[in-house]
């Protein structure tokens with residue numbers, strides 16, 4: 242879907258940071274993607290290959306760390322990880338839970354020369 | 355050399371969305387982002403909502419489409435201001451597009467702004483536009499199993515409209531199962547069965563929207 246746009250965001254944040262350090266090359270970019278976003282790793286890698294062409298990040302490695310969903314129950318305060326469909330407190334059965342992680346879309350760091 | 359960035363990829367979109375939200379609140383306009391598949395009945399729902407609420411609220415519409423202005427023309431034909439955004443192939447709206455579109459509207463003269471997002475059950479969920487509420491429409495012919503395939507959109511929506519309900523007897527749509535899955539994904543979201551083109555069920559949806567608009571106003575003046 243919109244992995245191109247997401248990748249554009251990753252790349253511009255990375256290239257901005259690289260330019261500030263007067264880098265000549267970006268070797269790798271680390272990103273964190275939550276399980277509950279609509280981003281697919283494979284599509285993101287494909288977009289990355291296309292968009293890095295003719296930039297100092299050409300041939301850089303995109304390291305994707307995925308984060309599974311974690312919620313806290315509003316009724317009993319239990320914290321639990323879950324998939325998309327079972328955001329239900331395993332302790333007390335409540336559905337009133339606050340999502341603590343799982344929707345991340347973040348550039349963590351770059352490695353540059 | 356390693357350089358820490360720790361920056362949200364959607365930071366730019368989120369930042370502009372926050373500015374939009376502030377601008378909408380200052381102008382006293384309530385903004386709904388309507389999301390659905392192509393053809394689920396977004397434009398029909400907007401027309402039904404206009405018919406139900408135009409005596410009470412001053413309404414405008416933003417039409418997001420990959421191309422064409424047919425939807426905007428349908429809205430304008432009813433004497434309601436409509437701004438067309440052609441995304442030029444992009445599969446969702448972003449907050450800067452909304453910013454540019456509202457520049458052509460007099461926000462202070464509006465109470466309700468409805469945004470028709472691009473027909474897509476995936477992308478719009480990740481993009482904050484600065485709206486007060488995201489609402490999703492599922493139409494009966496799409497099937498009751500859609501929440502299994504596209505859970506995110508059912509999670510971010512504050513209300514779900516089940517449109518084309520007039521056709522429910524022609525499809526093997528299992529409403530009980532649909533309600534159960536949506537309920538497990540998003541227990542707080544009401545589900546409104548509706549036939550937008552016929553007007554059935556529009557009252558309950560319009561009443562919910564009115565409550566939300568009035569609550570937002572009470573919050574602002576409090």
Ligand SMILES: Nc1nc2c(ncn2[C@@H]2O[C@H](COP(=O)(O)OP(=O)(O)OP(=O)(O)O)[C@@H](O)[C@H]2O)c(=O)[nH]1
Pocket residue numbers: 390391392393394395396397398399425473517518519520521548549550551552
């Ligand atoms: N039977 C029935 N048909 C409907 C209903 N709502 C919409 N339709 C029909 O479904 C078709 C698509 O409706 P639209 O309102 O244009 O749907 P949309 O989601 O805006 O479509 P796009 O903008 O093209 O993605 C039209 O032919 C409508 O007449 C309904 O409640 N019942």
Ligand SMILES: [Mg+2]
Pocket residue numbers: 396397398425470
């Ligand atoms: Mg439409």
Ligand SMILES: [Zn+2]
Pocket residue numbers: 242243444445446477478
């Ligand atoms: Zn998209």
Ligand SMILES: [Zn+2]
Pocket residue numbers: 314315316317318319330331332333334335
């Ligand atoms: Zn609990």
